Amino acid sequence: MGNIKTVYEDCDILVVGGGMAGTGATFEARYWGRDMKIVCVEKANIDRSGAVAQGLYAINCYMGMQWNENQPEDHVRYARNDLMGLVREDLGFDMARHVDSSVHMFDEWGLPMMRNKETGRYLREGKWQIMIHGESYKPIVAEAAKKSADKIYNRIMVTHLLMDESKENRVGGAVGFNMRTGNYHVFRAKAVIVAAGGASHIFKPRAVGEGMGRTWYAPWSNGSAYALPIAVGAKMTQMENRIVLTRFKDGYGPVGAYFLHLKTYTRNGKGENYEKKWYEQTKKLVGEYIDHHPVPTCLRNHAFIEEVKAGGGPIHMVTTEAFQDPHLEVIGWENFLGMTIGQAVVWASQNIDPKYEDPELTTSEPYVMGSHATCSGAWVSGPEDLSPPEYFWGYNRMLTVDGLFGAGDTVGGSAHKFSSGSFTEGRLAAKAAVKYIQDLGDEKIEINDKQCENFKEIIYKPLENYKVGRNEITAGTVSPSYLLPIQGLQRLQQIMDEYVGGIGTNYMTNENLLKKGLKLLDMLQEDLEHVGAENYHQLMRAWELKHRALTSQCVTEHTLFRKETRWPGYYYRGDYMKLDDDNWHCLTVSRRDPKTGKFTLEKAPLYHIVDEKKNEAS
Numbered sequence: 171m172g173n174i175k176t177v178y179e180d181c182d183i184l185v186v187g188g189g190m191a192g193t194g195a196t197f198e199a200r201y202w203g204r205d206m207k208i209v210c211v212e213k214a215n216i217d218r219s220g221a222v223a224q225g226l227y228a229i230n231c232y233m234g235m236q237w238n239e240n241q242p243e244d245h246v247r248y249a250r251n252d253l254m255g256l257v258r259e260d261l262g263f264d265m266a267r268h269v270d271s272s273v274h275m276f277d278e279w280g281l282p283m284m285r286n287k288e289t290g291r292y293l294r295e296g297k298w299q300i301m302i303h304g305e306s307y308k309p310i311v312a313e314a315a316k317k318s319a320d321k322i323y324n325r326i327m328v329t330h331l332l333m334d335e336s337k338e339n340r341v342g343g344a345v346g347f348n349m350r351t352g353n354y355h356v357f358r359a360k361a362v363i364v365a366a367g368g369a370s371h372i373f374k375p376r377a378v379g380e381g382m383g384r385t386w387y388a389p390w391s392n393g394s395a396y397a398l399p400i401a402v403g404a405k406m407t408q409m410e411n412r413i414v415l416t417r418f419k420d421g422y423g424p425v426g427a428y429f430l431h432l433k434t435y436t437r438n439g440k441g442e443n444y445e446k447k448w449y450e451q452t453k454k455l456v457g458e459y460i461d462h463h464p465v466p467t468c469l470r471n472h473a474f475i476e477e478v479k480a481g482g483g484p485i486h487m488v489t490t491e492a493f494q495d496p497h498l499e500v501i502g503w504e505n506f507l508g509m510t511i512g513q514a515v516v517w518a519s520q521n522i523d524p525k526y527e528d529p530e531l532t533t534s535e536p537y538v539m540g541s542h543a544t545c546s547g548a549w550v551s552g553p554e555d556l557s558p559p560e561y562f563w564g565y566n567r568m569l570t571v572d573g574l575f576g577a578g579d580t581v582g583g584s585a586h587k588f589s590s591g592s593f594t595e596g597r598l599a600a601k602a603a604v605k606y607i608q609d610l611g612d613e614k615i616e617i618n619d620k621q622c623e624n625f626k627e628i629i630y631k632p633l634e635n636y637k638v639g640r641n642e643i644t645a646g647t648v649s650p651s652y653l654l655p656i657q658g659l660q661r662l663q664q665i666m667d668e669y670v671g672g673i674g675t676n677y678m679t680n681e682n683l684l685k686k687g688l689k690l691l692d693m694l695q696e697d698l699e700h701v702g703a704e705n706y707h708q709l710m711r712a713w714e715l716k717h718r719a720l721t722s723q724c725v726t727e728h729t730l731f732r733k734e735t736r737w738p739g740y741y742y743r744g745d746y747m748k749l750d751d752d753n754w755h756c757l758t759v760s761r762r763d764p765k766t767g768k769f770t771l772e773k774a775p776l777y778h779i780v781d782e783k784k785n786e787a788s
């Protein structure tokens with residue numbers, strides 16, 4: 171360890187993760203905290219990091235209040251409906267009432283927006299989505315963050331949060347390492363905003379072997395957003411609410427623009443509309459939720475999964491009609507070129523021209539995230555003016571650890587934020603973090619050297635494991651004394667797939683399976699002490715795996731706790747196949763005791779802040 175250099179940085183606000191939420195937080199922190207020292211630390215390079223790295227073709231969350239297109243209440247109703255009734259409406263409303271202002275800034279900063287030629291308004295793809303030429307989306311928001319921060323650190327993976335020694339349950343910064351130089355970095359901060367994105371690759375992916383990197387959610391999103399707070403005892407919510415996506419097969423190309431703008435539709439292998447076939451069966455499981463409009467995303471997945479199980483596959487997207495219109499054909503291709511080039515490449519490699527052949531769809535492996543059509547994440551305080559007492563403890567978007575804030579995928583209970591909503595939530599968190607620091611006044615955060623030295627030893631241990639154990643093998647990669655990150659990852663994915671409801675079981679699980687899964691995850695945790703890393707890049711892989719494993723434990727505990735099938739199509743509890751509003755119209759909240767590693771779970775009340783009023787159209 172002696173040769174590893176330690177670099178210290180003291181700041182007021184530390185933003186962990188420079189994706190959509192992190193850039194929003196860094197930008198807004200400067201606005202309210204003119205004299206504060208603001209640092210953003212990012213695992214990749216903020217110019218091209220996070221889920222928006224490749225660009226996007228649509229901003230999926232824009233109210234259009236200036237033209238009276240939608241109001242925040244409408245969005246709350248929409249998200250609530252899509253999540254089968256369970257969202258934190260205070261958080262959703264708060265995001266929705268501010269999101270338009272973020273989009274207007276993107277416009278000002280040069281993001282090319284598509285406009286309706288007749289009205290001059292932003293061109294709508296759907297009720298909530300507006301279309302952009304979004305290849306440059308991420309560099310544009312990154313520039314705003316770069317101009318706002320005192321310092322941006324790229325290529326540093328944050329592995330642990332530091333805790334203040336002078337006050338219990340208060341954060342004091344974070345530590346990590348630079349995967350290029352190997353330097354150990356200690357960031358002492360008065361407030362930390364975790365914005366480290368969601369989690370892919372905790373369930374076994376459909377694409378394995380060489381294709382492993384081909385997932386829907388960004389393969390580099392490894393659940394740090396959850397593992398960092400879980401490790402220090404922050405409460406989490408709705409972690410069972412993993413998401414499964416219906417996407418174009420193999421390339422995971424998005425279907426939103428196809429459904430909404432090109433008006434394409436799906437058919438089974440025989441060319442039938444299969445969704446109608448499953449209506450009665452679904453109604454028996456979820457009751458009147460199937461009659462909601464728009465049909466909740468999970469229920470549409472459910473029809474797909476049932477049809478394939480019944481032998482009706484493959485399911486196709488009918489593109490051959492829309493693509494006869496040259497304008498729509500161009501849009502169909504551009505949609506991929508702006509954000510999922512891989513899908514166009516997959517079609518080219520399989521000789522699929524969607525003008526003449528309807529491409530196949532598939533349902534993805536599950537992902538854990540808090541900003542898409544799902545809401546796993548941290549249990550945070552809402553805004554003062556909206557939140558009931560159970561949802562409010564002083565500072566907007568603060569977790570149950572003092573001084574620790576979250577935004578974007580990190581925050582649970584508030585679905586359908588997407589890129590613009592995540593950026594907005596970063597802004598909201600930063601504003602509150604500035605206020606928190608101002609209220610601290612002269613109070614000092616104390617971090618002693620021992621805490622930092624302990625973490626240093628823990629972080630670099632995989633290098634040591636490898637160095638000591640490598641001479642025990644002469645060839646190959648299987649060692650008696652260490653496991654490599656890829657081996658640990660595959661073991662994790664198999665456990666999650668087979669016991670916690672992945673693709674291998676058609677998303678089915680039950681109490682017995684989950685308990686066995688938890689046992690295996692415990693054993694995996696023990697073995698992860700022996701993960702070996704050959705170099706700094708593999709050290710990052712080792713820590714990504716550890717974060718994924720902790721996230722997975724939390725997901726499994728939550729899945730065991732909720733004794734119903736709330737979101738068929740995302741996962742099924744075979745022992746409780748029906749939605750049960752009498753007992754489970756509530757949020758689930760967990761806490762892992764940092765000392766014992768044991769989780770406790772409880773129900774939290776669900777408040778409907780916005781009334782029902784009207785039916786939403788997509």
Ligand SMILES: Cc1cc2nc3c(=O)[nH]c(=O)nc-3n(C[C@H](O)[C@H](O)[C@H](O)COP(=O)(O)OP(=O)(O)OC[C@H]3O[C@@H](n4cnc5c(N)ncnc54)[C@H](O)[C@@H]3O)c2cc1C
Pocket residue numbers: 186187188189190191192211212213214216219220221222226227228229230231326327328329365366367368386387388390391392394395424541542577578579580587588589590592593
């Ligand atoms: C395939 C896909 C398609 C999407 N399509 C759309 C769309 O069309 N329109 C739309 O509006 N939204 C879309 N979204 C949603 C949008 O991308 C997300 O809502 C948004 O990016 C979430 O923001 P975030 O900051 O929480 O996460 P991210 O933007 O993913 O940022 C997380 C950041 O944290 C960094 N990080 C992770 N771990 C660490 C660590 N340990 N230490 C330091 N840094 C770390 C990552 O490198 C990354 O930069 C899509 C998402 C996906 C995955």
